[in-house]
Amino acid sequence: MTFINDLSWVLPLRNDLLTGFFSNVTLLGYDIFLFIFISFGLYFFRTRIFYQAGLLLFLTAGVNLFLKDFYQDPRPDAIYAIDLKTGNSFGWPSGHAQMAVVLWGWLALHVEKTWMKISLWTIALLICISRIYLGVHDVGDVLGGLTLGAVTLYFWARVSLSETPIKAFDNASMPMIVLVMLALHMLFMAIYPSDGLDFVAAWMWGLMLGWFIGHEIDGRQGVELDGHIVKRVLICSTAALLVFGGLMLSGSVLGRADNSIVGDIIAPYSSGLCYGLFMTLLIPMLIKRSGLGGSRTNPPAV
Numbered sequence: 510m511t512f513i514n515d516l517s518w519v520l521p522l523r524n525d526l527l528t529g530f531f532s533n534v535t536l537l538g539y540d541i542f543l544f545i546f547i548s549f550g551l552y553f554f555r556t557r558i559f560y561q562a563g564l565l566l567f568l569t570a571g572v573n574l575f576l577k578d579f580y581q582d583p584r585p586d587a588i589y590a591i592d593l594k595t596g597n598s599f600g601w602p603s604g605h606a607q608m609a610v611v612l613w614g615w616l617a618l619h620v621e622k623t624w625m626k627i628s629l630w631t632i633a634l635l636i637c638i639s640r641i642y643l644g645v646h647d648v649g650d651v652l653g654g655l656t657l658g659a660v661t662l663y664f665w666a667r668v669s670l671s672e673t674p675i676k677a678f679d680n681a682s683m684p685m686i687v688l689v690m691l692a693l694h695m696l697f698m699a700i701y702p703s704d705g706l707d708f709v710a711a712w713m714w715g716l717m718l719g720w721f722i723g724h725e726i727d728g729r730q731g732v733e734l735d736g737h738i739v740k741r742v743l744i745c746s747t748a749a750l751l752v753f754g755g756l757m758l759s760g761s762v763l764g765r766a767d768n769s770i771v772g773d774i775i776a777p778y779s780s781g782l783c784y785g786l787f788m789t790l791l792i793p794m795l796i797k798r799s800g801l802g803g804s805r806t807n808p809p810a811v
Contacts, residue, residue, distance in 0.1 A: 513649040516589045519642060527642065528591060535592055535639040537632065538605035541756065543612070548752045548788050552796070553745045558619050560724050560789075561669065562612055567717035569611045569661050571697065573604045573654070574710045579702040582650070589644030603646045606654030607661075609636040614662045683725050690718050698774060708763055708773040715778035719785020727790050748792050759784035 512518070536542055543566060550559035582601035584590075613633040617626045637655060640646040646654075694714040701707050762780040
């Protein structure tokens with residue numbers, strides 16, 4: 510065994526302080542935090558940055574699921590594992606590392622202050638280190654996730670800065686874009702490298718579609734929060750709690766997978782779709798109708 514896939518060198522580095530630290534850091538890469546974080550950012554800042562961060566996360570998560578089941582690379586020996594929330598998923602590439610680079614790197618590209626850029630990239634690096642320290646990924650898994658995340662971020666940033674594909678996207682009708690996304694999602698699930706149907710991937714693609722449709726409908730008449738920052742934080746925190754509750758409800762359908770088209774494809778895809786609509790359309794609508802926010806007529810530039 511080499512340094513790339515041997516974790517025996519990690520054991521002497523462990524102590525109670527570092528274990529507690531990295532056990533908390535690694536939570537930043539799990540779905541509960543990610544969904545609450547990007548939805549809070551979407552409601553609070555009302556910019557396309559967090560909307561695109563959501564699309565980027567769902568896309569890279571789908572790619573990660575595909576690659577894990579394609580290579581079926583086993584995780585490190587269970588004797589090294591401290592984080593017990595990984596279930597029976599495979600190792601390469603590390604989803605935490607891949608999504609950390611994508612999310613925190615994407616945000617780092619959109620802040621101007623150097624100390625903020627350094628802070629955001631530091632968070633991404635610490636999340637990657639946490640997976641090795643906690644014994645659930647080896648160095649090879651993390652390097653693979655880092656590389657794939659960096660490539661995804663690079664191409665996403667290039668496309669977002671290029672006018673041609675953005676104009677083509679904006680000029681297309683929403684029904685046409687939805688049909689294209691549906692076709693791509695169905696193709697993905699048809700070629701999925703698994704003995705059965707992958708219900709988690711189906712849920713994730715449904716979520717991506719719902720996130721897109723909800724944001725497009727919300728569009729230029731979305732909620733613009735005003736008032737003191739404390740009031741805005743309280744409103745967005747309450748909305749984030751609703752996002753958490755919605756995640757628990759939507760995710761419950763995954764426990765009913767039964768290796769059938771309905772149980773493993775239609776039900777989770779529909780559940781993910783509804784959850785995406787809940788986050789990007791229903792919650793802003795509730796904020797608006799409660800009188801806590803008004804409609805904006807001009808969306809932010811970014």
